[in-house]
Amino acid sequence: MANNKGRRRRFGAIRRLPSGRIQARYPGTDGVMRPAPITFETTADADDWLAEKQTEIRRGEWRDPEAGAVSFRAYADKWVDERELAPLTHDLYRYLLDKHLFAFAESDLDEITAPRVHEWRADRLRTANAKTMTAKAYRLLKAIMETAVDDELITRNPCRIKGAGKEKAAERRIATVAQVDALANAVGMRWRLMVYLGAYGPMRPEELAGLRRRDVDVDNLRVRVRLAEPERMNGRRVQGDTKSEAGTRTVILPAFLHRELRWHLESYAEQGPDGLLFVGEKGAPFRRSTFGRRWRKAREIVGMPEGFRFYDLRHTGHTLSTRSGATLKDTMVRAGQSSEKAALIYQHSDDERQEEVAAGLDATVRKARAAAAQRAPDKPSGTNLARDN
Numbered sequence: 001m002a003n004n005k006g007r008r009r010r011f012g013a014i015r016r017l018p019s020g021r022i023q024a025r026y027p028g029t030d031g032v033m034r035p036a037p038i039t040f041e042t043t044a045d046a047d048d049w050l051a052e053k054q055t056e057i058r059r060g061e062w063r064d065p066e067a068g069a070v071s072f073r074a075y076a077d078k079w080v081d082e083r084e085l086a087p088l089t090h091d092l093y094r095y096l097l098d099k100h101l102f103a104f105a106e107s108d109l110d111e112i113t114a115p116r117v118h119e120w121r122a123d124r125l126r127t128a129n130a131k132t133m134t135a136k137a138y139r140l141l142k143a144i145m146e147t148a149v150d151d152e153l154i155t156r157n158p159c160r161i162k163g164a165g166k167e168k169a170a171e172r173r174i175a176t177v178a179q180v181d182a183l184a185n186a187v188g189m190r191w192r193l194m195v196y197l198g199a200y201g202p203m204r205p206e207e208l209a210g211l212r213r214r215d216v217d218v219d220n221l222r223v224r225v226r227l228a229e230p231e232r233m234n235g236r237r238v239q240g241d242t243k244s245e246a247g248t249r250t251v252i253l254p255a256f257l258h259r260e261l262r263w264h265l266e267s268y269a270e271q272g273p274d275g276l277l278f279v280g281e282k283g284a285p286f287r288r289s290t291f292g293r294r295w296r297k298a299r300e301i302v303g304m305p306e307g308f309r310f311y312d313l314r315h316t317g318h319t320l321s322t323r324s325g326a327t328l329k330d331t332m333v334r335a336g337q338s339s340e341k342a343a344l345i346y347q348h349s350d351d352e353r354q355e356e357v358a359a360g361l362d363a364t365v366r367k368a369r370a371a372a373a374q375r376a377p378d379k380p381s382g383t384n385l386a387r388d389n
Contacts (some may be wrong), residue, residue: 012050014043022046026053037065049383063155065110070153072112072144073097073105079144092138100124100137109148114158117141131166139165143211172315173308174200177368180316186298189375191291193257193264197223198310200361201251202317202335204228205310209285211277213269218262221253221358225336231288252354254362271325317361324360331357 012026013033021039024046030033036053040046056062080093097105103120104112117138124134142159149157175183180199184192197203206228215224226248253261270276270283280286295310314335321331330353 011054014050016045024050026050029057029062030064034065052342061155063152066346069108069110070148071105072107072109075109076101076144076147079147092136093207096137096140097134100130100133101141104141109145109154112145112158113198114160117158118161135165135167173305173312174319175304175308175313175316177320177365178372179302180313181369182302183298183304186301187294188298189280190268190281191286192293193260194291195310195313196257196260197253198313200254200257200319200320200365202314203251204314204336205288207336208278212273213271213275213277214273216261216265216277218258218265221258221261222257223251223253224248226252229285249333250351250354251334252351252358254358254365256362256365297378320364321357321361324357324364326357326360330354 012024014022014024017023017039019039021041022045023039024036025033026036030197031123035311037048040049053062076097080090081099085093103123104116107116119384121134121138124130124137127134138159142157142165143277145154145157145159150152180195184195185189187195196210197208198205201208201223203223203225209231210227210229211223211225215226217223266275270279276285278286280290291310299306299308318335320332326334334354342379
């Protein structure tokens with residue numbers, strides 16, 4: 001390629017503009033000539049820039065400068081749609097894009113720089129109670145931008161803040177046996193078994209929503225958790241698999257729940273093998289919003305902290321099971337949790353061991369109830385219905 005002195009160059013071309021500045025152009029890997037993003041004061045400066053660009057191409061590090069001119073929101077929407085996400089994960093990602101990553105919506109991918117990410121995160125963290133969601137949003141942003149790197153739309157991921165995607169989980173609250181009984185009483189007769197299964201199952205809310213009559217063996221105190229029915233943000237429930245393979249399990253209940261279980265089936269569960277175990281007053285599957293109001297009211301009646309969630313009943317069950325002699329593996333099997341820790345592969349918890357755990361849990365709860373009854377004989381910790389003599 002000739003320059004304005006008439007000699008040929010090995011790579012690229014330069015020319016002097018009417019302004020006196022020097023323009024450099026080079027061929028990309030596709031053969032298309034592209035101008036440098038700036039002009040140069042001298043020919044030597046232009047030559048140096050072309051040499052760097054040639055080295056970049058030889059090393060395979062060159063990216064089309066126009067490749068990153070893709071709307072972040074358009075790319076992010078496509079990124080979410082192309083993945084096989086669980087319904088609740090899909091809803092969460094859409095929520096994060098709308099409510100937490102909106103600052104990048106109108107930007108092109110190559111306009112999202114490391115300083116902008118730093119600034120965005122600092123701004124989000126200044127918002128009250130936004131630490132957890134900011135960490136989730138940062139992880140999503142980082143994953144999207146990493147795919148953009150793989151797609152050769154940008155050269156480097158701008159999300160490089162160490163530890164920014166980690167969530168510091170708040171310490172889980174634990175209820176006493178007396179408080180679980182009080183919550184079960186306060187939430188109402190229709191829902192009291194849900195409280196007990198949440199604590200002593202311990203089952204997740206979406207697992208409780210999916211329970212059917214055929215999943216319950218009253219005589220042998222077993223509940224089969226086969227599926228989960230989480231509620232999406234639009235209020236609709238979607239039937240699907242449990243959270244993990246470990247989530248599909250048989251839970252052996254402590255003996256004191258025998259009468260609770262039988263009485264609920266006789267009084268509130270839908271009829272037929274596929275009848276739902278928990279339904280609302282009008283016969284519809286329970287709604288998170290409706291049950292949430294009852295839960296908050298019960299929590300207030302009992303005097304529990306505002307931050308005590310229904311999900312914290314699981315932690316209560318974990319703790320009581322451990323106190324009754326259960327191993328880590330025992331509690332993992334019971335709660336339907338999985339772990340990649342190699343040490344756990346060599347541990348085992350079969351039905352016989354789970355029966356021992358349930359018996360230990362039964363003894364722990366009965367002992368706590370008896371102690372509470374001795375302290376306040378006029379105010380027993382549970383109703384007569386809750387005690388199976």
